[in-house]
Amino acid sequence: METSIIKSQAYGKDRVRVVRVVRHPDSWQEIADYSVCVLLSGEAFESSYTKGDNKLVVATDSQKNIVYYLAKTLPADRVMVPEVFASEIAAFMVKKYSHVTTCHVKIITKPWERMQFENRGHPHSFCREGKETRWTEAFVTRKGDGLGVRMNSGLYDLEVLKTTNSSFTDFWRDELTTLPEMADRVLSTKVLCQWTFVSDDLETLQKAPFNRIFASAKRNTLDVFANDPRAWVHASVQSALYVMADRTLNDFAEVDDVYYALPNIHYFPFDLSKLGLKNLQADATVYMPIADPSGYITATISRPPKGKI
Numbered sequence: 001m002e003t004s005i006i007k008s009q010a011y012g013k014d015r016v017r018v019v020r021v022v023r024h025p026d027s028w029q030e031i032a033d034y035s036v037c038v039l040l041s042g043e044a045f046e047s048s049y050t051k052g053d054n055k056l057v058v059a060t061d062s063q064k065n066i067v068y069y070l071a072k073t074l075p076a077d078r079v080m081v082p083e084v085f086a087s088e089i090a091a092f093m094v095k096k097y098s099h100v101t102t103c104h105v106k107i108i109t110k111p112w113e114r115m116q117f118e119n120r121g122h123p124h125s126f127c128r129e130g131k132e133t134r135w136t137e138a139f140v141t142r143k144g145d146g147l148g149v150r151m152n153s154g155l156y157d158l159e160v161l162k163t164t165n166s167s168f169t170d171f172w173r174d175e176l177t178t179l180p181e182m183a184d185r186v187l188s189t190k191v192l193c194q195w196t197f198v199s200d201d202l203e204t205l206q207k208a209p210f211n212r213i214f215a216s217a218k219r220n221t222l223d224v225f226a227n228d229p230r231a232w233v234h235a236s237v238q239s240a241l242y243v244m245a246d247r248t249l250n251d252f253a254e255v256d257d258v259y260y261a262l263p264n265i266h267y268f269p270f271d272l273s274k275l276g277l278k279n280l281q282a283d284a285t286v287y288m289p290i291a292d293p294s295g296y297i298t299a300t301i302s303r304p305p306k307g308k309i
Contacts, residue, residue: 006046010104012039013060016067019267019287021163021186022076029124029163032080033110033289038063040093042101056099066092068270071286072277082107112161115226125162125226132158132191134214140202149202153210154194154259155218160225161188161267168236186267186287189237191221194259195248208254217258220247237262237297245301257302264295 016036023029040058047053070089071079079085086105093103112126136153166187171179195217199205224244245258269284279286 002050006049008041009045009049010039010041010102011045011057011060012037012104013063013067014038016064017289018067018071018270019186019289020071020076020079021285021287022080023163023285027123030076030080031112031126031161031163032082032085033112034082034085035108035110036067036086036089037104037106038067038089038093039104040097040100040102041104042099044099044101058093058097058100063093065275068272068286068288069275069277072272072279082109115160115222117223117227122226124164125222126160127222128159132156132218136210143200146200147202149197149199149205151197151205152194153197153214154192155214156190156192158191158193158218158221159188160191160222161186161265162226183281187237188265188267188289189262190265192261193217193221193244195255196257196259197254198256205254209252213248213252213255216251217248220244220251237264237295238299241297241299242301245299249301249303257300259298259300261296261298264297266290266294 014037016034016038018034018036020032020034021029022031040063044056047055048057067089070085070092074085074088077084078088086107090103090105094100111128113129115122115125115127132155134153134155136151139150141148141150163186164184166185167183168185169181169183171181195213197205197208221244224240224247228240228243241260241262245260248258249255267287267289269280270286270288272279272286
């Protein structure tokens with residue numbers, strides 16, 4: 001027979017990823033991206049530890065559902081400020097469950113900065129500014145009396161998101177297809193972009209405007225993602241990738257080809273229908289980010305051979 005006592009206890013749900021989008025009538029949109037931890041404590045839960053009695057245990061899955069429920073039903077200004085949202089969740093738990101003594105809620109905010117174009121904020125496109133990494137590598141090979149040079153330069157971990165103007169429709173369907181068509185969706189990716197230089201003249205290549213090429217490739221990536229209507233009309237990450245790369249190739253003759261890898265980081269509307277709420281398709285405002293699995297779209301884009309343009 002065990003004789004030890006419960007000195008302290010708490011249990012709950014951690015890493016509840018919830019995204020709230022606020023859509024204003026003038027097309028201006030806001031986003032809050034959180035990772036929420038909810039912990040309940042109280043003497044009533046001691047028997048679940050000492051006797052295996054779960055009668056008073058509020059399932060951690062229910063706690064997760066409450067986070068999404070409140071993200072949907074609270075006024076937007078109560079959700080968009082993490083301090084207010086955390087206290088609203090904690091107060092709800094304590095008020096609803098009389099055997100809960102304390103509810104501890106911790107929220108980690110995942111920051112998104114609004115994209116800027118011509119010193120104006122974009123209405124619905126965001127990025128994690130300054131988080132990307134610039135990199136380069138050079139291969140120099142002896143070629144007879146000279147040197148052959150190949151350079152790869154690029155950026156990775158440029159994370160972008162837009163809350164509207166992306167769709168995925170008219171794709172192949174068969175008996176194994178379960179994904180519904182999406183006329184509008186949240187689109188997010190973490191960009192890896194690489195551009196390649198090939199030359200037999202090292203001295204000339206070293207004079208290439210590398211800093212301008214980097215800045216332009218990043219700008220082209222953001223601008224096409226946020227603004228190019230073809231990326232919306234074509235309705236796929238693939239079409240956006242192609243336009244991004246084509247711009248950089250047209251801007252700089254020194255660049256031989258451009259490679260992109262764009263994981264499709266999914267933000268799915270959380271189904272609240274079992275709680276009596278509409279949050280799918282046109283009613284979606286609360287989303288659950290899904291890290292794995294993700295779509296993964298890659299391509300290398302180059303100029304056509306001379307004479308085949």
